[in-house]
Amino acid sequence: MPMCGRFSLIDPLTLFERLGILPPPGLKPRYNVAPGQDFPVILLEDGSLEARMMRWGLIPSWAKDPKIGYKTINARAETAAEKPSFRDSFRKRRCLIPADGYYEWPTPAGMAHKIPIRFTLAGGEPFVFAGLWASWKQEPFDSAQDEPVRTFTILTTAADPAFAHIHDREPAILSEEQSRVWLDPEADPPVLQSLLRPFPASRLAGHEVSPIVNSGKNEVPACVEPAGSFRWP
Numbered sequence: 001m002p003m004c005g006r007f008s009l010i011d012p013l014t015l016f017e018r019l020g021i022l023p024p025p026g027l028k029p030r031y032n033v034a035p036g037q038d039f040p041v042i043l044l045e046d047g048s049l050e051a052r053m054m055r056w057g058l059i060p061s062w063a064k065d066p067k068i069g070y071k072t073i074n075a076r077a078e079t080a081a082e083k084p085s086f087r088d089s090f091r092k093r094r095c096l097i098p099a100d101g102y103y104e105w106p107t108p109a110g111m112a113h114k115i116p117i118r119f120t121l122a123g124g125e126p127f128v129f130a131g132l133w134a135s136w137k138q139e140p141f142d143s144a145q146d147e148p149v150r151t152f153t154i155l156t157t158a159a160d161p162a163f164a165h166i167h168d169r170e171p172a173i174l175s176e177e178q179s180r181v182w183l184d185p186e187a188d189p190p191v192l193q194s195l196l197r198p199f200p201a202s203r204l205a206g207h208e209v210s211p212i213v214n215s216g217k218n219e220v221p222a223c224v225e226p227a228g229s230f231r232w233p
Helices: 012-019 066-071 087-092 176-183 189-195
Strands: 007-009 030-033 038-045 048-056 074-076 094-099 101-104 117-121 127-136 149-158 169-171 204-209 226-232
Touching: 007 094, 012 038, 012 094, 038 127, 038 176, 074 169, 087 094, 087 127, 087 189, 094 149, 094 176, 117 226, 176 189
Parallel strands: 048 149, 074 149
Antiparallel strands: 007 030, 007 101, 038 048, 038 094, 094 127, 101 117, 117 204, 127 149, 149 169, 204 226
8 A cells, every 4th residue: 555545534524614614515524545536736816725526546737648637646755846747736735634534555664564554643633644636638629618627636645763664654734824835836945844744753643453444445433443453663
């Protein structure tokens, strides 16, 4: 499973209300968001925060085959500003991906196989990942009928050393203050890059969950409920 390859947002209205954003119609709890699925992404439009539904897996505007999106669900913070798939979005189309937890599949010491673990902030509150988005059109494009496909990716950083035995990468989690800078269209690249740093492992909590989360087709409360003995820290 790639990092970050699954996440959750159980109470989406809480975060949208806190940020003063009108939620998309039909918004519901998400227990196991998987690549290729649609999810609400937060953008800055004309000075105001807005939520738009996008597909997870960034398809660059120049792509010939939309299947590239399954290889671009994550962007490495160290190279996103230069890599062809992401550099234009890094400059012009930054976004926030709301979440309240994400999943990892490590093999903890003393265990013989991988287990699914859900990580949250220690206080359990919702948060946001740093993200990028893009708009893609299938060629030949019929402007009268075809709508562009909007997609997103989640940025990842090197893991906090205390977290490295779980995975050597982790999603870039932003504070509320950092989020405002990340969305600022006037922010300088060095400032943006400075936001993408490892999240302190001491501020995370984690627990083993059921293997039903292994399938992206499973979207039920049991995906997030504790199962098994592993706990973090």
